[in-house]
Amino acid sequence: MEETISLKELLETLKKRIILIVSITLIAAIASGVVSYFYLTPIYQASTQILVNQTKDKNSLYNSNEVQTNLQLINTYNVIIKSPAILDKVAEELNSGITATQISNEITVANENESQVVNLTVQDPNAQQAADIANTTAKVFQKEIKKIMNVDNVSILSKATVSENPSPVKPRPLLNIAIAIVVGLMAGVGLSFLLEYFNNTIKNEQDVEKLLELPILGVIATIDDQKLEDAQARRAKRNAVRGETIGS
Incomplete structure (x- = not known):
């Protein structure tokens, strides 16, 4: 059933x-x-933006192939920013006891779709340190990328700042x-x-019917002891009154 x-x-x-x-x-x-x-622990966030581009002649015309090449190189730049070649120097400049590995764990590097702008975001328990890491990383990358990939046209579009009452992001x-x-x-x-x-206890007649798969023919009602005593007392009182009436 x-x-x-x-x-x-x-x-x-x-x-x-x-x-x-x-x-x-x-x-x-x-x-x-x-x-x-x-x-x-509250975590604060600071961000900076970097524009990476190849140097070109001021008199040259717009070249779509050059822009496409720069876009393809963005992923390479993202990896370089988090490499020891950059972060070791960042840790050295900060001189705050934080290691390159810790900085790497706190940094997120990404770029907008079809954009040559690199967003560098840092999350740290200290709001000021988060801004310092972001700004120092951008500055070191701007300096070192010239040696690594012969790119000398790196611009820092915005610096990370700390507001008076910073709010944690998490x-x-x-x-x-x-x-x-x-x-x-x-x-x-x-x-x-x-x-x-x-709960296998039988609580009502429906449970009995489901368990035995048989129809219920009748139910014995449960009578409370106190109610039973009250009913007996009322019956005895009625009988007493009836007896007095018959006797008179």
């Missing part, structure tokens, strides 16, 4: 386990908030809490259905 579950039964299961669902959701939200606000506590609420809610609902699935 195929077992089916109605929408009413699903809602009754959720209603019966509502305390469990709400508790798990609250615990997940509170834990996420505590971790986000008190345990995760963690994002409100987003983390929202995600935790959704995850906690899903976990609570899933656990509720799981507990209900493994």
